[in-house]
Amino acid sequence: MASTNLTFTNTAEHRAWLASQATLPRGFRVGTTRFEFTPFEAEKPSAMTLTLLAMDTPTADFGAVFTKNAYPGAPIVIGRRRLSEPRLGAILVNNKISNVCAPGGIETAERVCAAVAAHLGLAPNEVLPSSTGVIGWRLPEAEMSAALPAAIQALDAGSALPAAAGIMTTDLYPKIRRAELPDGASIVAFAKGAGMIEPNMATMLAYILTDAIVPRESLRAMLSRAVNASFNAISIDGDTSTSDSVIALSSGKIALTGPDPASALDAFEVTLTRLCRDLAEDVVRNGEGVHHVIRIQTLGAPDDAAARALGKAVANAPLFKCAIAGNDPNVGRLVQAVGKHIGAGGQNLDASHLRAAMGGIEIFAHGQFQLDRKKEAALTAHLKAAELYASKPGIDGSFAAPPPFPPHERSVEITLEVGSGPGRAEVLGADLTHEYVSENADYRS
Amino acid sequence: MASTNLTFTNTAEHRAWLASQATLPRGFRVGTTRFEFTPFEAEKPSAMTLTLLAMDTPTADFGAVFTKNAYPGAPIVIGRRRLSEPRLGAILVNNKISNVCAPGGIETAERVCAAVAAHLGLAPNEVLPSSTGVIGWRLPEAEMSAALPAAIQALDAGSALPAAAGIMTTDLYPKIRRAELPDGASIVAFAKGAGMIEPNMATMLAYILTDAIVPRESLRAMLSRAVNASFNAISIDGDTSTSDSVIALSSGKIALTGPDPASALDAFEVTLTRLCRDLAEDVVRNGEGVHHVIRIQTLGAPDDAAARALGKAVANAPLFKCAIAGNDPNVGRLVQAVGKHIGAGGQNLDASHLRAAMGGIEIFAHGQFQLDRKKEAALTAHLKAAELYASKPGIDGSFAAPPPFPPHERSVEITLEVGSGPGRAEVLGADLTHEYVSENADYRS
Numbered sequence: 001m002a003s004t005n006l007t008f009t010n011t012a013e014h015r016a017w018l019a020s021q022a023t024l025p026r027g028f029r030v031g032t033t034r035f036e037f038t039p040f041e042a043e044k045p046s047a048m049t050l051t052l053l054a055m056d057t058p059t060a061d062f063g064a065v066f067t068k069n070a071y072p073g074a075p076i077v078i079g080r081r082r083l084s085e086p087r088l089g090a091i092l093v094n095n096k097i098s099n100v101c102a103p104g105g106i107e108t109a110e111r112v113c114a115a116v117a118a119h120l121g122l123a124p125n126e127v128l129p130s131s132t133g134v135i136g137w138r139l140p141e142a143e144m145s146a147a148l149p150a151a152i153q154a155l156d157a158g159s160a161l162p163a164a165a166g167i168m169t170t171d172l173y174p175k176i177r178r179a180e181l182p183d184g185a186s187i188v189a190f191a192k193g194a195g196m197i198e199p200n201m202a203t204m205l206a207y208i209l210t211d212a213i214v215p216r217e218s219l220r221a222m223l224s225r226a227v228n229a230s231f232n233a234i235s236i237d238g239d240t241s242t243s244d245s246v247i248a249l250s251s252g253k254i255a256l257t258g259p260d261p262a263s264a265l266d267a268f269e270v271t272l273t274r275l276c277r278d279l280a281e282d283v284v285r286n287g288e289g290v291h292h293v294i295r296i297q298t299l300g301a302p303d304d305a306a307a308r309a310l311g312k313a314v315a316n317a318p319l320f321k322c323a324i325a326g327n328d329p330n331v332g333r334l335v336q337a338v339g340k341h342i343g344a345g346g347q348n349l350d351a352s353h354l355r356a357a358m359g360g361i362e363i364f365a366h367g368q369f370q371l372d373r374k375k376e377a378a379l380t381a382h383l384k385a386a387e388l389y390a391s392k393p394g395i396d397g398s399f400a401a402p403p404p405f406p407p408h409e410r411s412v413e414i415t416l417e418v419g420s421g422p423g424r425a426e427v428l429g430a431d432l433t434h435e436y437v438s439e440n441a442d443y444r445s
Numbered sequence: 446m447a448s449t450n451l452t453f454t455n456t457a458e459h460r461a462w463l464a465s466q467a468t469l470p471r472g473f474r475v476g477t478t479r480f481e482f483t484p485f486e487a488e489k490p491s492a493m494t495l496t497l498l499a500m501d502t503p504t505a506d507f508g509a510v511f512t513k514n515a516y517p518g519a520p521i522v523i524g525r526r527r528l529s530e531p532r533l534g535a536i537l538v539n540n541k542i543s544n545v546c547a548p549g550g551i552e553t554a555e556r557v558c559a560a561v562a563a564h565l566g567l568a569p570n571e572v573l574p575s576s577t578g579v580i581g582w583r584l585p586e587a588e589m590s591a592a593l594p595a596a597i598q599a600l601d602a603g604s605a606l607p608a609a610a611g612i613m614t615t616d617l618y619p620k621i622r623r624a625e626l627p628d629g630a631s632i633v634a635f636a637k638g639a640g641m642i643e644p645n646m647a648t649m650l651a652y653i654l655t656d657a658i659v660p661r662e663s664l665r666a667m668l669s670r671a672v673n674a675s676f677n678a679i680s681i682d683g684d685t686s687t688s689d690s691v692i693a694l695s696s697g698k699i700a701l702t703g704p705d706p707a708s709a710l711d712a713f714e715v716t717l718t719r720l721c722r723d724l725a726e727d728v729v730r731n732g733e734g735v736h737h738v739i740r741i742q743t744l745g746a747p748d749d750a751a752a753r754a755l756g757k758a759v760a761n762a763p764l765f766k767c768a769i770a771g772n773d774p775n776v777g778r779l780v781q782a783v784g785k786h787i788g789a790g791g792q793n794l795d796a797s798h799l800r801a802a803m804g805g806i807e808i809f810a811h812g813q814f815q816l817d818r819k820k821e822a823a824l825t826a827h828l829k830a831a832e833l834y835a836s837k838p839g840i841d842g843s844f845a846a847p848p849p850f851p852p853h854e855r856s857v858e859i860t861l862e863v864g865s866g867p868g869r870a871e872v873l874g875a876d877l878t879h880e881y882v883s884e885n886a887d888y889r890s
Contacts, residue, residue: 041816070796071784100777103813135777136814318763318877319885326886332545332580339516351515368548369581371486432763433886437879440764441771 014173021178022161025186025211027056027251031154032166035147037140039097050144051093051166052116052151053207058089058126061213061252063220065227067244073098074105075129078113079245082128088249089126092116092151093167093205094144095192096133108141115145119152130205130245132192133169160209164190167205170439175282179271185212185254189275193244193283206231206246206279211253214268222269223248230276232308234284234428235315246276284428285409289435291388292324293428295411301423302348308425310349310416313341315429324412325431327387329379331356331363331371338416355417358382386410459618466623467606470631470656472501472696476599477611480592482585484542495589496538496611497561497596498652503534503571506658506697508665510672512689518543519550520574523558524690527573533694534571537561537596538612538650539589540637541578553586560590564597575650575690577637578614605654609635612650615884620727624716630657630699634720638689638728651676651691651724656698659713667714668693675721677753679729679873680760691721729873730854734880736833737769738873740856746868747793753870755794755861758786760874769857770876772832774824776801776808776816783861800862803827831855 024030034049064083066076082088092112099105113127120127131139154162164174169192176190191206208223227246258264285293296314301307314320317337323330334356342351356364359382361375388407411428469475479494509528511521527533537557544550558572565572576584599607609619614637621635636651653668672691703709730738741759746752759765762782768775779801787796801809804827806820833852856873 041818041821043818068788069781069784070787071780071799098777101780101809101813105813134775135781136808136816137777318881322882322885325882328886330579332543332582335516335546336514336580339514342515343513354516363581364546368546368550371581373486373488376486432882434879434882436763437767437770437877437882440767441773441878 018161018164018174018176019159021176022159022164022188023178023186024157024160025188025209025251026157026253027211028160028209028249029054029056029155029157030160030163030166031151031156032162033147033150033154035143037143039134039140040138042137046096048094048096048140048144048147049166050147050151051095051163052148052155053091053093053163053209054120054152054155055089055249055251057251058087058122059250059252060087061216061219061250062088062248063216063223064128064245064247065223065231069244071101073100073131073135074102074109075099075131076245077106078109079128079130079247082125085125087126088128089122090116090120091128091130091207091247091249093130093132093163094139095131095167095169097131097137097139098133098135099129099131099139100135102136102138105138108139112139112141112144115148119148128247130167130247132167132205160188160190163207164192167192170288172286175279175286177275177279177282179275181210181212181254181268181271182257183254185210185256187212187272187275189279191279191283205244206276208246208248208272208275209251210249211251212268213252213255214250214265218265219248219250222265222272226269226273226276229273230280231283234280235312235430281428284430285388287430287436288439289433289437290430291433291435292383292386292431293388293411294321294324294414294430296414296416296427296429297424298416298418298427299424300353300417300419300421301425302419302421303423304425305423306349306421307418307423308427310338310341310418311425311427311429313337314414314416315427318432321430321432324383325433327380327383329358329376329383331358331369331379334358334414335364335369349418353417353419355415357415359413360415383412386412463606463609463619463621464604466621466633467604467609468623468631468633469602469605470633470654470696471698472656473605473654473694474499474501474600474602475605475608475611476596476601477607478592478595478599480588482588484579484585485583487582491541493539493541493585493589493592494611495592495596496540496608497593497600498536498538498608498654499565499597499600500534500694500696502696503532503567504695504697505532506661506664506695507533507693508661508668509573509690509692510669510676514689516546518545518576518580519547519554520544520576521690522551523554524573524575524692527570530570532571533573534567535561535565536573536575536652536692536694538575538577538608539584540576540612540614542576542582542584543578543580544574544576544584545580547581547583550584553584557584557586557589560593564593573692575612575692577612577650605633605635608652609637612637615733617731620724620731622720622724622727624720626655626657626699626713626716627702628699630701631655632657632717632720634724636724636728650689651721653691653693653717653720654696655694656696657713658697658700659695659710663710664693664695667710667717671714671718671721674718675725676728679725680757680875726873729875730833732875732881733884734878734882735875736878736880737828737831737876738833738856739766739769739859739875741859741861741872741874742869743861743863743872744869745798745862745864745866746870747864747866748868749870750868751794751866752863752868753872755783755786755863756870756872756874758782759859759861760872763877766875766877769828770878772825772828774803774821774828776803776814776824779803779859780809780814794863798862798864800860802860804858828857831857 114124189208256264298307320333559569634653701709743752765778
C-alpha cells in the first residue's frame with residue numbers, strides 16, 4: 001500500500017476513526033505517487049500527487065454528477081462523454097492543476113487516460129480523468145506519464161485512505177465515510193474540497209464505491225437525488241468550481257437482499273443519501289478557515305427548491321458570516337440576508353410570515369425582532385459553544401501549533417420558518433474568517 | 446456651524462479637497478450633535494450623532510430611491526409614504542441604530558419627526574427620518590428628543606461637511622461631491638456606507654441637494670436613472686442593506702438655462718449622473734477593508750441588465766476577491782465566477798464568446814486561457830499598482846499608523862466581452878481582506 005503521511009490530522013482518535021472508515025469494498029484498489037514539476041505558467045516548482053483508482057473488472061454500473069459551471073474543466077467534458085460508454089475500469093486523479101480551459105487540455109487528458117489504459121489492459125475510454133487545483137494552467141503531461149508506473153506499483157486493495165489523502169489540496173484532513181450493507185457489502189465514499197465550495201477552486205471531488213450490485217440506471221437516479229440532498233445543499237463561499245464531480249462505482253460483487261428487489265434498492269438509497277450528507281458535512285467542517293459550521297433549516301416554503309435557495313442566501317451572506325466568526329449574534333444581518341433574497345424576487349416567498357431562531361432562541365416573529373439583553377447573552381453562548389477551535393492564527397494564516405482536527409460535531413443552529421408550505425431544506429454553511437482570506441489571497445504560490 | 450473632528454482623514458490635501466466640495470447650495474442648512482446612551486438590547490454604552498438637514502422653505506421638488514430588501518427599516522416605510530406628500534422641509538439622520546423591524550419602530554420614528562417639525566415650524570409629514578447602524582435594535586427616543594435642540598442650534602448654511610461626517614458609521618472619511626451648474630447653481634451630494642453595500646449594514650445613505658429649479662417628476666425620473674447607473678452598479682460585499690436610501694432635494698432658487706427647457710434638464714441629468722457615479726465610486730473606495738477597487742466593464746451582452754448582472758457576479762465572487770487582495774492574478778477564479786453565473790442560467794448569456802482582459806492584458810479568448818509567465822508577471826504588476834495602501838493592519842484590524850486617505854484613484858481594470866449584443870455596464874467592486882473580516886466580526890461592540 002502507498003504510504004501517506006497523515007500528520008495533517010493530529011489526534012490519535014481522528015487517525016483511528018479515519019482508518020475505521022477506509023476499508024475498501026471488494027473489487028477496488030487504490031495507489032498514489034507524488035512528484036515535483038514546474039508549471040508552464042509559473043517560475044516556481046510545485047508538487048503533484050497522482051491517485052489511481054482501479055477496478056478488478058470494468059463495470060457498467062457507474063454514474064456521475066458534474067458541475068454546472070459554464071466553463072467546465074477538461075475532465076468534466078470527458079466525464080460527460082464517458083457516461084455513455086459501456087464500462088468504466090479506472091479513475092486517475094491529479095491535484096495542483098485542474099485542467100480547466102487550458103490550451104489542448106482535453107487532448108492532454110485523453111492521452112494520459114490512454115497511458116493509464118495501456119498499463120492496466122483497459123480501453124482508453126474505460127479510464128476517467130479527474131483534476132483539481134489551479135484553474136487555467138496546463139497539466140504537466142510528460143511528468144505525469146513518467147510518474148504513472150509508481151502509482152500502478154502502489155495499487156492495493158486494503159484501504160481507501162491513501163486515495164482520500166492523495167486527492168487533497170487545501171484540505172486539512174482526508175474526508176472518508178463508510179456504511180455497511182447486508183451480507184458484508186459496503187459503501188465507502190471519500191471527498192476533497194475546502195474552497196470554491198458551493199459545489200463547486202480547489203474543487204470538490206467525491207468518489208463513492210460499493211461492492212453491492214446496483215444497476216447503472218438505478219445507481220444514476222439515486223446518485224442524482226442523494227447529491228441534491230447533500231453536496232448541493234452546502235456552501236463554504238458560494239463559488240462554484242469548474243471541476244466539481246461526484247462519481248459512483250459499483251463493482252457488483254454482492255447482491256442486495258431484502259423482501260423484494262425494490263425495497264433493497266430503497267434501503268440502499270437511504271444509506272447512500274445519509275453517507276453523502278455526512279461526507280458533505282465533513283467538507284464544510286473542513287472548509288478553508290472555517291471556525292463555525294452553520295446549519296440552516298428552512299421550512300414552510302412553497303417547495304423544497306425555494307427552501308434551499310433561501311438557506312443558501314443566508315449561508316452566503318458575508319456580513320452574517322463575519323459576525324458568526326466573531327461570536328457576535330448579529331441577527332440583524334441574518335434577517336437582512338433573508339430580506340435581500342425575498343426582495344430580489346426570491347422564489348415567491350412571503351416576507352410577512354418569517355419566524356427565525358438561532359440555537360433554539362426565537363429572534364424574529366410577527367414582523368419584528370424579539371431581542372433583549374438576556375437573549376443576546378444566550379445567543380453569544382450558543383456561538384461560542386459551536387466554535388470549532390478557539391486558537392487564532394497569525395496574520396499569515398498559519399498556526400503556532402495546529403488546532404486539533406476534528407474538534408467536535410456542533411454547529412450554529414438556525415431555523416427559518418417562512419410560511420405553511422410543504423417545502424423544507426437543510427443547508428450547511430460556514431463562517432468567514434481571517435484564515436479564509438489568508439488562504440485565498442495567496443493560494444497559487 | 447457644528448464642529449466636526451476630521452482627523453479620520455489624515456492628509457492636508459484630502460481635507461482641502463473635501464472642503465472644496467462642501468459648499469451648500471442655496472436654501473439648505475445642516476447641523477449635527479452627538480450624545481451617549483445605552484441601547485435597550487446591550488450592556489455597554491454607545492454614542493449616536495444626529496444630523497439635521499433643513500430647508501429654508503419646504504419644497505415640492507424632491508425624490509427618493511429606497512432599498513428593495515423585503516425587511517425595510519422604519520425610515521424606509523415612512524419615506525415611501527412621504528413621496529406622496531406635497532412638500533418636504535427637513536431630514537433627520539441618526540447613525541448607530543438603523544431602526545429596522547424593531548418593536549414600535551415606525552411610531553418612534555414618526556414621534557421624532559413630529560418633534561423636529563415642532564422645533565422648525567413644519568408639519569410632521571414634512572420631515573423625513575433616516576437611520577443607519579445596527580439592525581433590530583430600538584431607537585433611544587428620549588435621548589434623541591433631548592438632543593434635538595443642540596442640532597437645531599448648530600444649523601448653518603455654509604458647509605455640508607458636518608452632515609457628511611455626522612452620518613458616518615464605519616466610513617473612514619466623509620464622501621462628498623459637488624458639481625457646478627450654469628448661473629451659480631450647484632449640486633452637492635454626500636453619502637455614507639462602507640459595508641452591507643450592494644446598495645445596500647451599516648447602510649448606504651446618500652443625499653443630493655441642488656438649488657437649481659427641477660420639477661418633482663423630472664427630478665424623480667432622472668434620479669431613478671442616475672441611481673441605476675451608479676449606486677446600483679456597485680458592490681462591496683453583495684449584502685443589501687435594509688436601509689439604503691438616496692434622497693434628492695431641490696430648493697428651486699435658480700432657473701436652469703439653456704437653448705430650451707428640455708436641453709437644460711438633459712444637461713442637469715448628465716451632471717447628476719456623473720456626480721452619482723463619482724460618489725458611488727467614493728463609497729467603494731472607502732469600503733470596509735478595501736485595498737483594491739475592481740472596475741468591471743462588461744460588453745456585448747443582450748442588454749444592459751444582463752451586462753450588469755454578470756459584472757455583479759464577478760464583483761461578488763469571494764475567492765477572486767481574496768486573490769485580488771493578495772495581488773495574485775488568479776484569473777482562473779475570474780472565469781470560474783463568469784462560468785458559475787452563466788451555468789446557473791444567467792440572463793441568456795452565451796459562454797462560448799468570452800473574451801476577458803485584466804489591466805488591458807488578454808487572459809481568455811476562444812474558449813481557452815491565454816497565459817504565460819510574462820503575462821502573469823504583468824498582471825501581478827497591475828494589481829500592485831492598483832493597491833490603495835500597502836500597510837497591513839494587525840490581526841485585530843487596527844493599524845499602528847493609519848494609511849493615508851484617500852491614496853489614489855487607480856482600480857483593477859477588468860473587461861469582459863461576452864458577445865456582440867448592445868448590452869454594456871460598468872460595475873465597481875472591491876477585494877476581500879483581513880480588515881473586512883475584522884471590522885465585521887465584531888461590529889456591534
